[in-house]
Amino acid sequence: xxxxxxxxxxxxxxxxxxxxxxxxxxxxxxxxxxxxxxxxxxxxxxxxxxxxxxxxxxxxxxxxxxxxxxxxxxxxxxxxxxxxxxxxxxxxxxxxxxxxxxxxxxxxxxxxxxxxxxxxxxxxxxxxxx
Amino acid sequence: xxxxxxxxxxxxxxxxxxxxxxxxxxxxxxxxxxxxxxxxxxxxxxxxxxxxxxxxxxxxxxxxxxxxxxxxxxxxxxxxxxxxxxxxxxxxxxxxxxxxxxxxxxxxxxx
Numbered sequence: 001x002x003x004x005x006x007x008x009x010x011x012x013x014x015x016x017x018x019x020x021x022x023x024x025x026x027x028x029x030x031x032x033x034x035x036x037x038x039x040x041x042x043x044x045x046x047x048x049x050x051x052x053x054x055x056x057x058x059x060x061x062x063x064x065x066x067x068x069x070x071x072x073x074x075x076x077x078x079x080x081x082x083x084x085x086x087x088x089x090x091x092x093x094x095x096x097x098x099x100x101x102x103x104x105x106x107x108x109x110x111x112x113x114x115x116x117x118x119x120x121x122x123x124x125x126x127x128x129x130x
Numbered sequence: 131x132x133x134x135x136x137x138x139x140x141x142x143x144x145x146x147x148x149x150x151x152x153x154x155x156x157x158x159x160x161x162x163x164x165x166x167x168x169x170x171x172x173x174x175x176x177x178x179x180x181x182x183x184x185x186x187x188x189x190x191x192x193x194x195x196x197x198x199x200x201x202x203x204x205x206x207x208x209x210x211x212x213x214x215x216x217x218x219x220x221x222x223x224x225x226x227x228x229x230x231x232x233x234x235x236x237x238x239x240x241x
Contacts, residue, residue, distance in 0.1 A: 008225060027153060030220055034157045044160045046203050047224040055224070060199045072183055
């Protein structure tokens with residue numbers, strides 16, 4: 001039942017509309033960052049692996065991309081994004097404070113957004129992109 | 131304790147309520163009542179893969195068990211091992227095995 005060669009076509013309308021609300025949660029124990037296109041975690045989601053530790057999170061009913069999950073956030077991903085690393089450290093999120101500065105939210109979003117290029121008919125998830 | 135499971139190698143795996151709440155449900159709230167599915171995934175997986183980054187972690191995958199629209203997808207449960215026992219680290223639903231993970235064991239089920 002391995003679906004590693006199959007592709008899902010995900011809808012990217014929310015991404016394309018430049019979401020006004022972004023919810024970010026960093027789980028230090030997992031070293032995983034969650035970015036949701038809304039004011040909190042999506043009520044339901046499935047993770048579809050893109051590349052470099054980045055998953056697209058999509059609603060399994062609407063097939064809309066509702067967020068991202070980035071594994072090895074500090075260990076690997078941030079090290080490839082020096083500009084974002086500086087912003088991240090300044091934000092002092094390591095203790096998960098309740099307030100997330102808007103510039104950091106937008107900075108994270110701009111770094112992750114290119115992992116899900118919009119196209120026709122939508123994001124082809126599962127393609128061997130590298 | 132949320133559950134205790136035994137995998138096919140007779141390793142005992144624990145999952146605490148705090149871990150499930152803080153590192154599973156806080157990011158994926160629909161998994162709040164899916165502890166039993168996680169236990170089944172560990173005890174009767176479709177596949178077990180070595181984590182790409184952490185030598186002491188393995189990922190258990192199981193599909194065809196989740197309710198409703200999730201039926202077609204995998205529940206992935208990540209377990210960290212020390213000696214012959216393990217702790218659930220996190221869990222989420224995914225559509226496929228993660229590309230960088232290496233297969234440890236895969237089930238051959240009759241369809």
